[in-house]
Amino acid sequence: MDGPIPAPRTRLPMPAPGFRMDGPEREATHADNVAKVNALQAVPRPVVAAATDYPAGQATRWHSHPRAQLVYGISGVMAVTTEAGVWVVPPERAVWVPGGMAHRVDFPTEVKMRSLWVSPEAAQGLPRACSVVTVSPLLRELIRAAVDVPAEYDADGPAGRLMAVILDQLKVLNQAPLHLPWPENARLKRIAEALSDDPAQDTGLEDWAKTAGASARTLARLFVKDTGMTFGAWRQQARLLKALELLAAGQSVTATALDLGYDSPSAFIAMFKKALGVSPGRYFR
Numbered sequence: 482m483d484g485p486i487p488a489p490r491t492r493l494p495m496p497a498p499g500f501r502m503d504g505p506e507r508e509a510t511h512a513d514n515v516a517k518v519n520a521l522q523a524v525p526r527p528v529v530a531a532a533t534d535y536p537a538g539q540a541t542r543w544h545s546h547p548r549a550q551l552v553y554g555i556s557g558v559m560a561v562t563t564e565a566g567v568w569v570v571p572p573e574r575a576v577w578v579p580g581g582m583a584h585r586v587d588f589p590t591e592v593k594m595r596s597l598w599v600s601p602e603a604a605q606g607l608p609r610a611c612s613v614v615t616v617s618p619l620l621r622e623l624i625r626a627a628v629d630v631p632a633e634y635d636a637d638g639p640a641g642r643l644m645a646v647i648l649d650q651l652k653v654l655n656q657a658p659l660h661l662p663w664p665e666n667a668r669l670k671r672i673a674e675a676l677s678d679d680p681a682q683d684t685g686l687e688d689w690a691k692t693a694g695a696s697a698r699t700l701a702r703l704f705v706k707d708t709g710m711t712f713g714a715w716r717q718q719a720r721l722l723k724a725l726e727l728l729a730a731g732q733s734v735t736a737t738a739l740d741l742g743y744d745s746p747s748a749f750i751a752m753f754k755k756a757l758g759v760s761p762g763r764y765f766r
Contacts, residue, residue, distance in 0.1 A: 521632060522547050527603035528644040530627035531596050535588040537730075542585060548598040549580040549607060551651065553616055553624055557592035558729040560722075561585075561611065566662040566708075568613045569722040571729055572765070574657055575616050579609050590730045595624050597647065607651055614654040623647050658756065659725070661718050664707035668693045668700070673715075680720045681742030686712055721756050724749070734761050 521529050537557075552561060553575035561568045561576045563584045568576045578584055580601055599607065616624075627647060634640035664673055672689050676682065686697040693700060704712045720741045727737045738749035753761050 518546060521598050524632045526632065526634065526636060526644070527600050528627070528647055529598045529632050530624065530630060531598070532628040533594045533596070535592045535594060537588060537591045540585060540587040543583055544585070545581055545583045546598075547580050548600055549604040550578045551597040551599070551614075551624075552576045552578060552586065553595045553597070553621075554592045555595060555621075555625070557588065557590040558726050559592055559594070560587040560589065560726070562587070563611050564663075565611065566660055567722065568611055569659050569661075569725050570613055571659075571725045573616055573621070574613050574659065576611065576613050577608055577651075577654070578611055579607075580604060582611060584611070589726045595628050597624060597627065597651070599648070599651065603648060608654075611660075613657045613659040615657050617650070620647070620650045620654075623650065659722065661715070661722055662708040662710065664704065666703050666707055668695060669703055669707055672700075673719075676716055676719050680716070680723045681740060683742055717752065717756075721753065724753065724761070728761055728765060737761075 517531070521531060535557075552559065552570065554570060554572060556572060558572070559570040559576070561570060561578065561584055563578075563582055570576045580599075623643065623646060626643060630640045630643065634644070664670055672693070675684075686700050690697040690700055695703075701712055704710065704715060708715055710718065724737050724741055727740065728734070732740075734750065735746045738746045741749065743749040743752070750760055753764070757764055
């Protein structure tokens, strides 16, 4: 993964045309981290692990790598963006990024990131799409142990058996509903960008239609076509993902509810519980 670069205060990141991390945009200050990641790609082992810590407000550049990556933070929140959308990764969750997929990672909070890198051969049968997954207590401890293992470990020794168990665990990961699909239509992108900047606004499609050059009915149809979600569901998902970022950064439930345009904390808690099955307090416990 490319090294950290200064980034503006994170909103819900917007997909942009990807480029490989060996492109001309790479800055010299990132060379050490890029070299480390490149070296891991060539290690003749099915699974390797690495630890990297990022301060709040940092981001990687767009990049891709041959190995699939499980991006896990033992603390903090990350937002992984591909051309298909945004995946927000709170604590005790991870995001699976298939090999070769262009992506970037934003760090709105301080993050202690732990990554698993899976070779193309070992990734056969694993998901081919990006997704947020729940990290079980067992997998969490396996990852913590794996980052202390040398990259070229003895494949027939204890370290090799550790990585084999990790690979088995990756095959039974449970997905979490923390994805925000990004529309492709230019008119919808402008709406999505505005809502990303200010998730609290409650402008309806009738009002958006006045400046979009299309009827509200057309915009509603295009939202479902591009994202698989209704406009209302998409806006609620955008608010949910922003809420995860704010809550993980230590903001109170009341302040988060008001920042996102809810009339009361109880209305926000009801939405959160309906989406994720538990209250904000239990989710971050």
